[in-house]
Amino acid sequence: MKPTSKYEAIRQILADLKQPAYRYLQIMEAIFRQRIGEFERITMLPKTLRGELIRAIGQQVTSVTPVLEKSSKQVSKVLFAIAGGERVEAVRLTYQRGWKSYCISTQCGCGFGCRFCATGTIGLKRNLTADEITDQLLHFHLNGHALDSVSFMGMGEPLANPHIFDALTILTDPRLFGLGQRRITVSTIGILPGIDKLTRDFPQVNLTFSLHSPFEDQRSELMPINDRFPLHEVLKALDRHIRHTRRKVYIAYVLIRGVNDSTEHAEAVAALLRGRGIDLYHVNLIPYNATEVTSPSYRQSERNRVKTFVRILKSKGINVTVRAQFGSEIHAACGQLYGAE
Ligand code: SAH
Ligand code: SF4
Secondary structure, three states, X not given: OOOOOHHHHHHHHHHHOOOOOHHHHHHHHHHHOOOOOEHXXXXXXXXHHHHHHHHHHOOEOOOOEEEEEEEOOOEEEEEEEEOOOXXXXXXXXXXXXXXXXXXXXXXXXXXXXXXXXXXXXXXXXXXXXXXXXXXXXXXXXXXXXXXXXXXXXXXXXHHHOOOHHHHHHHHHOOXXXXXXXXXXXXXXXXXXXXXXXXXXXXXXXXXXXXXXOOOHHHHHHHOHHHHOOOHHHHHHHHHHHHHHHOOOEEEEEEEEOOOOOOHHHHHHHHHHHHOOOOOOEEEEEEEOOOOOOXXXXXXXXXXXXXXXXXXXXXHOOOEEEEOOOOOHHHOOOOOOOOOOO
């Protein structure tokens, strides 16, 4: 069977070469503790073994190659080249107290075509492998950055890529990244089988559902996936997730001027969530980021509209926050990633 990641490939190589058991830990210590990014430089290994690793995996430990980095005060966006001549992007956010959070891609492009999203305009090129997903983080780690939390909110729909489950295993493996499940967030447009699998296999990983309209017909217009997985069905799966995990579920709602920011929308969102007898839903309102490749009719809501929206949700007892907007000036914000220079 083909190994699902380079970590498994390394185990296989060590077994084939009848290497002692401690070799695996030695290599992982070199990469994750000493932050060594080239196999040639892991000098405690015998030269022949280094040669084998290079032959099987390559000179570099990571499979993604940074080709461009753009930074503003709190945000840094890296464009990576991946095999096949494609590009994906990752974003590093630095919060006030130095907390470092990352937003990584799970697919090159995206096939779901949500009308307001830049990534959606490219279509799906391909799923990233578990290595390509986790190597975006490994890149930052090898360059000395702390990894405090990570969200799968870059390019692509995580739950449409079966490799994200291998990626989650790698990120939470104490010998590798050692991230707690609670430091990881998966954002989805509501791929039902994927939600159920996440509930079962990674119950403590944070889950965000991209709602964006409380009305089935409008949601189908904005997000064609709604015809296959209607929001009412998704909410039932989220209820199950909450009952099983006792964890909060986040509802992402991008506010677009004149499209989904009316009083009726706010009241309907509150009604959708309130009637469920579960108070673990938390609404995250996201200011729309204009992009160069989506319709110019999509614009950010006026400030007063946002305030009214918040007030209505609060008055109905719904937990709500407005997500701080980062990185829009370097096209590094949610929904702005499309792999261009
Ligand atoms: N495919 C997943 C995860 C990636 S997108 C999902 O859609 O949930 C991460 C978030 O950015 C989603 O909530 C998405 O709806 C939102 N988004 C997309 N385009 C946006 C834009 N132009 N402005 C603000 N948010 C956007
Ligand atoms: Fe894909 Fe998410 Fe963008 Fe929709 S919003 S097109 S699912 S990346």
